Amino acid sequence: MLTLATVNPGEPEVFSSLQGEGPGMGRPSVFVRLSRCNLACRWCDTAYTWRFSGDNRPHRDDLAFTRADNQLALSEEEAAALILAHPEDRLVITGGEPLLQGAALARTVALLKDARPALHVEIETNGTVAVHAALDPLVDQFNVSPKLAHSGNDAALALVPERLAAWAQDPRAWFKFVVETPADLAEIAALQQRYAIAADHLFVMPEGTASATLRERSRWLAEEALERGWRFTDRLHIHLYGDTRGT
Numbered sequence: 001m002l003t004l005a006t007v008n009p010g011e012p013e014v015f016s017s018l019q020g021e022g023p024g025m026g027r028p029s030v031f032v033r034l035s036r037c038n039l040a041c042r043w044c045d046t047a048y049t050w051r052f053s054g055d056n057r058p059h060r061d062d063l064a065f066t067r068a069d070n071q072l073a074l075s076e077e078e079a080a081a082l083i084l085a086h087p088e089d090r091l092v093i094t095g096g097e098p099l100l101q102g103a104a105l106a107r108t109v110a111l112l113k114d115a116r117p118a119l120h121v122e123i124e125t126n127g128t129v130a131v132h133a134a135l136d137p138l139v140d141q142f143n144v145s146p147k148l149a150h151s152g153n154d155a156a157l158a159l160v161p162e163r164l165a166a167w168a169q170d171p172r173a174w175f176k177f178v179v180e181t182p183a184d185l186a187e188i189a190a191l192q193q194r195y196a197i198a199a200d201h202l203f204v205m206p207e208g209t210a211s212a213t214l215r216e217r218s219r220w221l222a223e224e225a226l227e228r229g230w231r232f233t234d235r236l237h238i239h240l241y242g243d244t245r246g247t
């Protein structure tokens with residue numbers, strides 16, 4: 001079984017959209033959002049995947065979500081059928097932290113690749129969880145977003161050395177660092193150096209869930225990216241649709 005997030009109670013979050021971030025930005029894709037996360041970022045824009053009633057880890061909006069309304073368990077066959085109802089040849093598996101459900105995800109993606117062999121499979125991850133052995137060969141791209149100190153997570157949980165070293169060596173992995181203030185950049189530079197992350201696989205992206213915030217932060221962040229030889233990514237979906245589910 002896979003545990004998905006919901007757009008509305010009882011409605012799984014499977015949708016067509018343009019990929020909003022990173023190397024695939026602007027590509028038509030079908031998305032599936034899985035529930036649950038092992039981290040707790042204080043600015044997380046999908047806290048409805050993990051901050052269920054009783055979870056009091058800090059979050060800037062201090063919202064609590066009802067588990068029954070925000071999660072939905074589906075069989076691998078049911079999830080695959082919902083995804084295949086969308087015509088796009090690119091799948092983005094996002095969350096939450098999708099790799100927490102590696103075994104079920106492997107079974108789901110195997111069904112999808114049987115039905116649509118050319119399907120390009122992309123997984124968005126916070127980079128802390130090893131990829132399930134059965135899932136790994138089925139994935140074409142990993143968008144790895146390690147969480148910096150400003151996320152509020154303990155570095156011992158958020159920055160796992162053996163995982164970061166492995167991602168840095170994997171040509172399928174693209175790093176995407178969320179940046180809130182210029183003070184975050186030294187931490188990224190240190191990680192780049194420590195793990196020998198290739199500059200052309202390193203994106204910086206402004207934190208923000210409103211166009212005005214993204215535009216303000218993009219001005220100085222784009223300059224910094226240019227200076228440091230990093231890549232820059234906006235958050236296209238926020239400009240197009242705002243901070244909404246199913247987009």
Ligand code: SF4
Nearest residue numbers: 037040041044096126
């Ligand atoms: S790792 Fe991603 S899903 Fe998890 S809390 Fe952080 S931003 Fe949210």
